[in-house]
Amino acid sequence: MxxxxxxxxxxxxxxxxxxxxxxxxxxxxxxxxxxxxxxxxxxxxxxxxxxxxxxxxxxxxxxxxxxxxxxxxxxxxxxxxxxxxxxxxxASAEKTTAEADSYAQRTVGKANSDADRILAGAEAEATAIHETARAKADGIVQAARDEHERLVTDHEVHRAAVSAAEDVRADAERHAAKLRGDADRYVEDTLSQLSLTLQKLSATVEHGRDTMHTRRSVDTDYYEPEHRRR
Incomplete structure (x- = not known):
């Protein structure tokens, strides 16, 4: 209407x-x-x-x-x-924090264990390489000396024997030096790889910790207004 x-x-x-x-x-x-x-x-x-x-x-x-x-x-x-x-x-944040702490502790423990194992293996392998190289070098030098002494006994080939012995000894010493250098480089490369592995493991652990702290900060900022309202 x-x-x-x-x-x-x-x-x-x-x-x-x-x-x-x-x-x-x-x-x-x-x-x-x-x-x-x-x-x-x-x-x-x-x-x-x-x-x-x-x-x-x-x-x-x-x-x-x-x-x-x-x-x-x-x-x-x-x-x-x-x-x-x-x-x-x-409750979820507290559970996540506890799990992160536990995971970080396990990760650090495993990293330390792996590092000790790798270092021990590298040292053992380096020692074995040094011993093998030294034994080969000593064998070559001794063979050169024996050959030198044998040639010295022969007056007619004395000069040739001396020259040959010196060449053999020089070759042996160069070969031994090369083996020692290769062994040193191998040890150095192994230790460098170990150092990189430890750095990566440390970076992983630090990243996990930073993530955990950031999550705590975000949770605290998110719930602060709710606390003020109450």
Missing amino acids: AMRVFEILDEIIDAVEQAKGVPMSSSAIVNRPTLLDLLDDLRDAFPAAVEDAREIIEQRDEIVSSARAEAARVEASCHDEATRLVSDAR
Whole structure:
């Protein structure tokens, strides 16, 4: 009915606007029966429109009251859920921290054990290479000396024997020096690889610790506003 009131008012305005004007005056000639009928319709429509408005206002109050009650219920439910989520997050963070600490300790222990094993193996292998190289060098030198002594006993080939013996001894010493150099380089390369392995293991452990500290900081920053609200 409220819409009918506005429709009647529009019809009245149209009737007045379309009325013929009186010359030399701001007055107009309107159709009295039509205008009276519209006014009667307007008078009849007003009580129903007022009743509709009253019902709308009452419904609005009921809707607002219901909405406020629902908002209070939702707020309480959200607060309870937030409290539960914070509690679960704290428990999960503590569990994750404990697991990270345990993993870091296991990783460091294994890294130390692997490092000791690799170092012991490298030292043993280097020692074996040195001993093998020394034995070969001594054998070559001794063979050269024996050959030298044998040739010295022969006067006719004395000079040739001396020269050959010196060449053999020089070759033997060069070969021995090469073996010693190869052994030293092998040991140095092995120790360099071991150092790189230890650095990588240390970097892995430090990265795990940094990740754990960062996660703690993020968790603390995330839950700080919740603590202030409470």
